[in-house]
Amino acid sequence: MLLPSLGTSIANVALPTLRTAFSASQTDVQWVVLGYLLSVTTLIVGVGRLGDIFGRRRILQIGIAVFGVASVGAALSSSLWLLVAARALQGVGAAAMMSLAVASVADIMPKERTGTAMGLLGTISAIGTALGPSLGGALVSWFGWQAVFAVMAMLAGVTFIVATLVLPTGGQAERGSASFDIVGMVLLALFLAGYALLATMGFSGDPVLGISLATGAALALVAFIMVERRVSSPLVQLKTLIEGDLGPNLVALGLVSTIMMATLVVGPFYLSESLGLSPVEAGLVMSIGPGVAALVGLPAGRLVDAYGVNRVTVAGLLGVVLGTILLTILPNWVGTLGYIAGLVSTTAGYALFQAANNTGAMSGVSSERKGVTSALLGLARNLGLITGASAMGAVFATASSGVPFLALGQGPETGLLLTFGVAFVLAVSALCVVGLGCDRRQHPWPRWRYRRSG
Known part of the structure; x- marks a missing residue:
């Protein structure tokens, strides 16, 4: 890694x-x-x-x-x-x-x-x-x-x-x-390439190119789904994603990864333009996030082994939710320390969530599907990062220009407020997605569908 x-x-x-x-x-x-x-x-x-x-x-x-x-x-x-x-x-x-x-x-x-x-x-x-x-x-x-x-x-x-x-x-x-499902791989690669290029380049430079990429990606996705439903050894088992254990896992990971990329994309602009930090100072603040993730990662894994996937997954997502609330409110009130507080909570929550999420996904998978399951986890994370860089960056840029219908003025303060307001919604959505598979009537503590063992 x-x-x-x-x-x-x-x-x-x-x-x-x-x-x-x-x-x-x-x-x-x-x-x-x-x-x-x-x-x-x-x-x-x-x-x-x-x-x-x-x-x-x-x-x-x-x-x-x-x-x-x-x-x-x-x-x-x-x-x-x-x-x-x-x-x-x-x-x-x-x-x-x-x-x-x-x-x-x-x-x-x-x-x-x-x-x-x-x-x-x-x-x-x-x-x-x-x-x-x-x-x-x-x-x-x-x-x-x-x-x-x-x-x-x-x-x-x-x-x-x-x-x-x-x-x-x-x-x-x-x-x-x-x-090996060669046709499925080609179609999935075409869809992912179209999506990644569209998210990176957007429609601003060349609207015709943007529309072409969006159309091509959509057609490739439809064709991929049709092929995967018919081949005997599909690249991705769609039934498992829709009805089984893995779908909520991947969606939640994509949502949380989008939030994490927002902290990396928005942070430098806010710290320099609103709080007046130098590039060196802003870089030091931004390095706190990966530092916290590195420190929390191994203890997070041990917590998963000790207390189970369910509890640590929820704890991690709650940490992300709290972090988005802090990032929405505190920096505009108390400055750099407020941003650091939100960044620490979000990153620590992400480390907890990722350790539990990956463990839950891999523990219920047969040996002959572990490679593709591991790959899907990596793909969900990458798509979240790409989406966060483009979509959340666009939210920040647009909101920083002012939001008249909300009576919010121009500036990075408004951009930060709305960007992490959206991030809060994404974090709560991830928590809801993970909870879709629980059976509260039989288990007092949520038993997630993707966690069958243990």
Whole structure:
């Protein structure tokens, strides 16, 4: 989980240097980030299913190797578009790591310690997210932008060795028991690519392109659903999503991830424009979030093992709800400390929720579907992050221009108020979605449908 998280966060800080080095426009250089995210988002479910069929250890090793080779290619790139191509290939490897890391841990750990393992993965992911900007900035300043990708190549080599020594050889479907749904993967990839591009680019630059992306994504989704209902070995078991255990789990994760991205997108603008913090001060405040997630991750997993998925899931979501309330009210009253209080509550709640959510999802899944289930968790998180960056950023920008019908003036204060007001609604919605599967008549404490074991 460290490498994919680093791959997402470490390259952002190098974008200004890359723009100068390749004499590129801001729009073109953004493809260094977008190419990586598109590969991860579109391929993560397909790669997870490949792990179920051909063995998770084997596919994970291939993914790590691809990531390492692509990192070398990125470091040696002589043009911007070669770098973008290398980053897209890097995303293929990252998709394998993100989709199969959770499933591989579930294979290794005893069931009663799954929560601790999921909490540890959350801690490692948070460390990668927090470490990326600072490590990337130092490498670019001292050695140049190539060093960013050279370091990732070396880390990939170390990760490959560790995975080879530690991971079990199990997790492979029996010969002839499953086939790979190529058509389903292509259709899902087309839908996800269209959605990701639409969320990133929107309709503002080219309305025709926006409408085309929306139409293409919708058609691909309809075709995907039709195909998955008919094939014998579908990429995604739609009946399980609709009637079974996993659907509420994924929806809640997507909603909460949208909220978390809102804190990352809105925070720097509010802290600098409203509270007058310098870039360094704003960066320090923003680093508190990943720091809290890293500290809470492992204890959160232990709480899941001790008290069960249900209680920790609810506790985490309540922490997120409280955090959105604090972020809506306190910063405009007490300034930076108010923002920090809301950020700490939201991030700690997210760490609790994620550890419990992942544990609940993986504990009730058969071995031959763990890879694709792990991939769906990663996909839900990625879609939430993409939606948060676009939709919540748009809410903040629009609200900051003033909301006359609510008698609210212009400025980032209004933007913060409405953005986290929307986030509060999303957090409550996530709590309701998770509770849809409970049977209160038979169980005094909610028994969630996705949590069948334990």
